Amino acid sequence: MVRPALLTGLTLCLLPVYSWATPPRVVADIAPLHSIVAQVMSGVGHPDLLVQPGASPHSYSLRPSEAEALAQAEVVFWISEDLSPWLESPLENLAGSAQKVQMLELSATIGHPFREGATFESHSHADEDHNEEHEEHDDGHDEHHHGEHDPHAWLDPVNGKAWADEIARVLSRVDPSNAETYLQNAQAFQDSLDKLTVSLSERADRLEGIRFIVFHDAYQYFERRFNLQAAGAIALSDASDPSPARIREIQTLVSELGVTCAFTEPQYNPGLVDTVFEGSKVNTIGVMDPLGADIKIGTGHYTELLNRLMASLELCRPQS
Numbered sequence: 001m002v003r004p005a006l007l008t009g010l011t012l013c014l015l016p017v018y019s020w021a022t023p024p025r026v027v028a029d030i031a032p033l034h035s036i037v038a039q040v041m042s043g044v045g046h047p048d049l050l051v052q053p054g055a056s057p058h059s060y061s062l063r064p065s066e067a068e069a070l071a072q073a074e075v076v077f078w079i080s081e082d083l084s085p086w087l088e089s090p091l092e093n094l095a096g097s098a099q100k101v102q103m104l105e106l107s108a109t110i111g112h113p114f115r116e117g118a119t120f121e122s123h124s125h126a127d128e129d130h131n132e133e134h135e136e137h138d139d140g141h142d143e144h145h146h147g148e149h150d151p152h153a154w155l156d157p158v159n160g161k162a163w164a165d166e167i168a169r170v171l172s173r174v175d176p177s178n179a180e181t182y183l184q185n186a187q188a189f190q191d192s193l194d195k196l197t198v199s200l201s202e203r204a205d206r207l208e209g210i211r212f213i214v215f216h217d218a219y220q221y222f223e224r225r226f227n228l229q230a231a232g233a234i235a236l237s238d239a240s241d242p243s244p245a246r247i248r249e250i251q252t253l254v255s256e257l258g259v260t261c262a263f264t265e266p267q268y269n270p271g272l273v274d275t276v277f278e279g280s281k282v283n284t285i286g287v288m289d290p291l292g293a294d295i296k297i298g299t300g301h302y303t304e305l306l307n308r309l310m311a312s313l314e315l316c317r318p319q320s
């Protein structure tokens with residue numbers, strides 16, 4: 001690499017100064033993915049973020065600065081069209097020449113099918129089921145979503161690890177001069193996620209048997225990884241408003257399963273949660289947020305997000 005000191009004054013005037021050091025323009029759609037990209041790019045540059053903290057990625061309008069970031073992007077990492085269907089057209093129209101990587105489409109990504117219905121009871125409460133032959137009633141009546149997978153896949157740290165790999169690979173191709181840094185950063189991040197996963201698993205073990213309801217069906221990746229299953233969700237995984245029938249179903253669940261807490265989300269109407277659980281003993285003070293709206297954007301965001309999800313569930317721990 002040529003150092004500025006080696007160039008004559010004249011050459012310097014003719015060259016865009018430090019152009020060789022310009023990091024690639026990289027955009028990520030949501031804060032947790034942005035955090036993983038930021039980790040991989042540490043020491044090289046900073047990615048731009050599209051969906052600002054506190055907003056829902058399920059429906060969003062780009063601000064001019066975000067549209068501009070897309071237009072300038074060389075690489076765009078985004079979760080999937082199922083998470084943010086509105087993003088498809090700006091990706092085509094503004095970021096036409098950028099390389100676009102849809103994380104849910106990667107072969108290394110673990111994908112879970114959408115859950116239907118307001119209640120998720122299944123294998124996890126086999127203990128109270130009267131040993132019937134296992135009844136598999138959910139296949140076959142799957143409604144048609146446009147995609148096959150629940151898009152909230154970043155909440156499984158195993159996906160976080162796989163994505164760091166892929167991000168490092170893609171950036172190394174776009175910016176070979178920093179390839180080594182990207183790969184080392186990805187490796188360091190993966191090591192830290194391994195440690196985090198162990199500590200979260202230990203915390204989860206102490207929460208066995210908690211019964212909780214989430215606001216929108218966003219957490220199955222986290223639930224499955226750590227063996228903590230929500231009893232149900234008020235809204236579907238696309239965060240659309242629940243029907244009155246769904247709300248009644250949730251209310252029934254509370255008494256049947258002994259649900260002790262329900263979580264609100266900062267992106268959505270908390271009044272709805274109060275309405276659903278009015279008059280019950282369900283604790284609704286906890287907040288669970290799949291996007292970490294109030295966590296500082298950047299390298300530390302992703303691990304903090306996973307830590308906080310577990311901390312929220314710990315509020316639900318039965319007092320003994």
Ligand SMILES: [Zn+2]
Pocket residue numbers: 058152216217218237238239290
């Ligand atoms: Zn969601």
